[in-house]
Amino acid sequence: MKFGTKAIHAGIEPDPTTGAIMTPIYQTSTYVQESPGKHKGYEYARTQNPTRTVLQNNLAALENGKHGICYSSGLGATDAILKLFKPGDEIIASNDLYGGTYRIMVRVFQEFGLKFTFVDLSNPVNLESLITPATKMVWIETPTNPLLRLVDIEAIAAITKPHNIQLVVDNTFASPYLQNPLDLGADIVMHSVTKYLGGHSDTVMGAIILNDDETAQRLAFIQNACGAVPGPQDCFLVLRGIKTLHIRMQRHCENAIKVAQYLQQHPKVSKVYYPGLESHPGHELAKKQMRSFGGMLSFELKGDSMPEAVHVMESFNVFSLAESLGGVESLCTHPASMTHASIPKEERLKNGLKDTLIRLSVGIEDIEDLIQDLEQAIN
């Protein structure tokens, strides 16, 4: 099956009792048993829910993986992955990460004895020398949030595999439509389903997709034992969102390249971060490991003036100033004070994330209206 057909059909069968083509919302907390332990495979809704099962199978198919496991948020999924490790284990993560991922690592799991090192993994050479016998996981995002750096998944996997280190890829920015990390050697794919997969800014959810049976069993155990499960209505909304993922992604990509090209020639813009631009240092790698370049981009204004950046963000009419990304509507974010505020300022600046950086999640509106909005806001 090709991607669009999988998005609509994979793992989805008509409802066995009525033939309903849409997976029903099984809004129940428990299931009746014939006698103790004799049931139809469902006992209690934290452990299993049919709407969730269908979504999990659909997500696994989209990432060409064997197992899909959903959590109540992207960070819920990250939390479950980090619970695979124990005190003393070392984790190497790229230094350009979603702020909440950095926060759960440093402010929660570091307290429990996990050790984290953050490094620029857009150059895979930086990785090998940091590996010790205690290194158990490498965590990457690609493209990264918010600087859109590209990380070579195959090159990193070639380093982690011989050491038996788990390679986790947060595939939120690309979505499975643009990139399938498991095919490139990653062990675990993580998503904030809240973003492109849901696609309509109406649900918060996370997911993990992987092939290894033993790790999947452990993650499903954590899903049930720790309890961060999504509700059936959210699972329904995501299943519905996914049916148009491929079409939405095509339009996100078409619009984003036009926005990037517009910004690149703008006299007031000093820098545009978008992997679809030939000037982007990761452009060739993006062409190799992604199917197109995505809907996310960031930019800086000449002069690095904070009041000017704020003025632009306040002046938009079509782009809304808001956290999050990946919905049908265009959003603008100020990473330094919003999505990445939990990263200490020195750390942010060291990694190239300036206070004046503006991030755009380019939606699927008409491109003429988006360009006109940028035109009137950056003046």
Ligand SMILES: Cc1ncc(COP(=O)(O)O)c(C=O)c1O
């Ligand atoms: C790249 C990335 N990963 C993970 C997350 C966390 O996901 P959630 O907000 O669904 O918990 C986000 C949220 O913005 C994100 O942008």
